[in-house]
Amino acid sequence: MAIFCIPKQNIDKMKTVITRISEKDQMRTLVDMTSEKRTRLFKKVLTEEEAGLLNTEFEKAVASQKLRALGDWVKRNLDAKYREDETIFLAKNYKNLDEVNNFIESRVDLMAEQQAGVALTTNEVKKFTELGKNFFEASKEIGDNIGKPDFAEDNIKWGKAYKELADYRESLLPKSWWGGLVQKLGRANMLFSIKTPFLNIESNTINGITESVIRRFRNWQFTSIVEKGVAKDYMKFAHKMFKETGIDFTRMIDFNDTVVGIGKIAGETTQNIGIKGMDKYSDFVFNKLLTTPDVTFASFAFADSLSILATKTAKGDKKLATKLFKEATNINATGMAKMLREQAIADARLATYTNDTLSSQISEKLRQTLNKAGNIGDLIMPFVKTPANVAELSKLCWIGFC
Numbered sequence: 272m273a274i275f276c277i278p279k280q281n282i283d284k285m286k287t288v289i290t291r292i293s294e295k296d297q298m299r300t301l302v303d304m305t306s307e308k309r310t311r312l313f314k315k316v317l318t319e320e321e322a323g324l325l326n327t328e329f330e331k332a333v334a335s336q337k338l339r340a341l342g343d344w345v346k347r348n349l350d351a352k353y354r355e356d357e358t359i360f361l362a363k364n365y366k367n368l369d370e371v372n373n374f375i376e377s378r379v380d381l382m383a384e385q386q387a388g389v390a391l392t393t394n395e396v397k398k399f400t401e402l403g404k405n406f407f408e409a410s411k412e413i414g415d416n417i418g419k420p421d422f423a424e425d426n427i428k429w430g431k432a433y434k435e436l437a438d439y440r441e442s443l444l445p446k447s448w449w450g451g452l453v454q455k456l457g458r459a460n461m462l463f464s465i466k467t468p469f470l471n472i473e474s475n476t477i478n479g480i481t482e483s484v485i486r487r488f489r490n491w492q493f494t495s496i497v498e499k500g501v502a503k504d505y506m507k508f509a510h511k512m513f514k515e516t517g518i519d520f521t522r523m524i525d526f527n528d529t530v531v532g533i534g535k536i537a538g539e540t541t542q543n544i545g546i547k548g549m550d551k552y553s554d555f556v557f558n559k560l561l562t563t564p565d566v567t568f569a570s571f572a573f574a575d576s577l578s579i580l581a582t583k584t585a586k587g588d589k590k591l592a593t594k595l596f597k598e599a600t601n602i603n604a605t606g607m608a609k610m611l612r613e614q615a616i617a618d619a620r621l622a623t624y625t626n627d628t629l630s631s632q633i634s635e636k637l638r639q640t641l642n643k644a645g646n647i648g649d650l651i652m653p654f655v656k657t658p659a660n661v662a663e664l665s666k667l668c669w670i671g672f673c
Contacts, residue, residue: 275324277317284316302333306367330368337371345382353385356393395443402439406432418520418602420508430516475568475623482622483575495578496585498593502574505600509570513563521569521619523602565623572622577615584611 277285292312293300301309306326313322338361345357360378365371384390391399409425409432416422417429487493495502509521577596584607585592598608599615 275321275328277321277325281316285313288312288315301329302368306330306369327367334365334368334371337375341375348386349382350388353390353392357382357385359393391443398439399436402432402436406436409433415603416601418600419597420504420600421597423508423511426508426512426520427515430512430518434516434518475564478624479568479572479622482572482618486576486579486618490579490583492579492583495582496587496589496592497578497581497596498589501593501596502578505574505596506567506570509573510563510567513566519562519566519569520600520602521566521573522616522623522625565625569619569623569625573615573619576618577611580611580614 289297289301289312301312304312309329310322310326313325317325342358342361345354345361349357357378360374363374365374381390406429409429413422413425413429416425418426509519513519577599578592581592581595581599584595595608595611598604599612601608601612604612
């Protein structure tokens, strides 16, 4: 396709017309004009057809220059993670200069996010969309049965979709290598020994038995009339759910409070290191050696507490007690079932030293303050919640409150 050129006899006239549009920067003024206004200006010298052709060539030249400059900026300022996406956008065919200007304007904020390393690439957006769709479909399928043992397979399918989405999201978050090293690897090394899980099991056993006796006297209800096997089925379900998805329904009030699982330590805040082998090692220590026994003891305390509470509420009605128990296992429980569930969760947390107490809250705030200086808090106070709760419980027992 031939490039349009201004006829020689019209060149001087065109220079004069363009000079008159601005005293200083005529070219900038010409570039900033709309396509229609620029064409009308050219028509003062050329025919309508010639003016249209000249405007097209002018816009092509300006657009090419802008896109080339933008491409150079992308190469200089964005890392390989984002470069490919922007190159694809830059290679698109644009109809006119307005489209190029609109494109650049629409990408400015995104490119700033990319330069800061917080934006998503096109492939990451696609992955998020795919995982989000899977989670949505699993949520539709399970409906209002989240947490119910009678729908175990649906719950596990939903939990896997939830975990996959949560894990992918976490993998994209900016990570402090040093923070991850201190928080997870440092703690894992401190806990990796034969005696640690046995000590954890021993303390949970003693506390679990003690709390079981206490809750019976507290509620003045010593036996359960919930149908035989219902509580046991819940415990099996809770254990399997955690094993396959990393989610602990027993101490989970809502979706923003998974407490354990998704790579977390019960009662502690952590972040992945970002190095696959190290993350696997730390997750083995936390999830297999420590949290799995915790889930077992927590599910026992939850089921035992719920059985006692449902029995007391039902006042001798076995069917009603069983119904209340089953309804209370649902995360979306309402009414009386919700009240029973919240109390059972509180008992499960208390039995495993993961409840919120004044001592644990003060210790956590102190650690957060110290962490502002290079994660010093995690070095000095690697664990705060469980030790603080053990100390507080010991203090209460010493003065006769347990």
